[in-house]
Amino acid sequence: MPFHITCLDDPAKPGLRQKTRAEHLRYMIAHKDHILFGGPMRVEPDGPVVGSAFALDYETRAEVDAFLAGEPYYLAGLFESVVVRAIAVMVPERAPGFLEQELERELGK
Template sequence: MLFAILCNDKADHLQLRLDTRPAHLDYLKSLGDKIKFGGPFLSEADQKPTGSMLMVEAETIEDAKAIAAADPYALAGLFENVTVRPWNWVINKPA
């Protein structure tokens, strides 16, 4: 099943995001095919990252929440909040 992981950064934490980014990317790469797609949300004013969205494949919502909790960004305290929601891919679904 697919789950959307939606994360909002704490205000004024851009440097923490930048410092933690290499570990974050290594973590996501280690998950292999569980990660379907993802990337940062950007501010309208200056196009700097303000959060993250990941689409993951997991057996249960608890498994998806565990993926989110183990992310180096989460472990570093970057996020103000994290929401994990089941998601159904309908439009432009890859074969």
């Protein structure tokens, strides 16, 4: 089951992201089989980093929590807030015609 995680950096901790970035990258490499996508978030394309977003593929929320518990940015206290949500993947389609089937089902209510 995919989970989406949004983490906002604590603005009172400038420099902490850069200081722990190498550890973070090592952790991402070690867990890449469970990472669907992820990366830094910015308000503007060329603006400063304000947080991180990940989509993780784990069976349970407990596994996601364990991932976060070992994540170097999280351990360092970089994040002001962390939101975890389970997501249903609609796009890209899991199988050809999936979205059309969903539309037909929706219209058939």
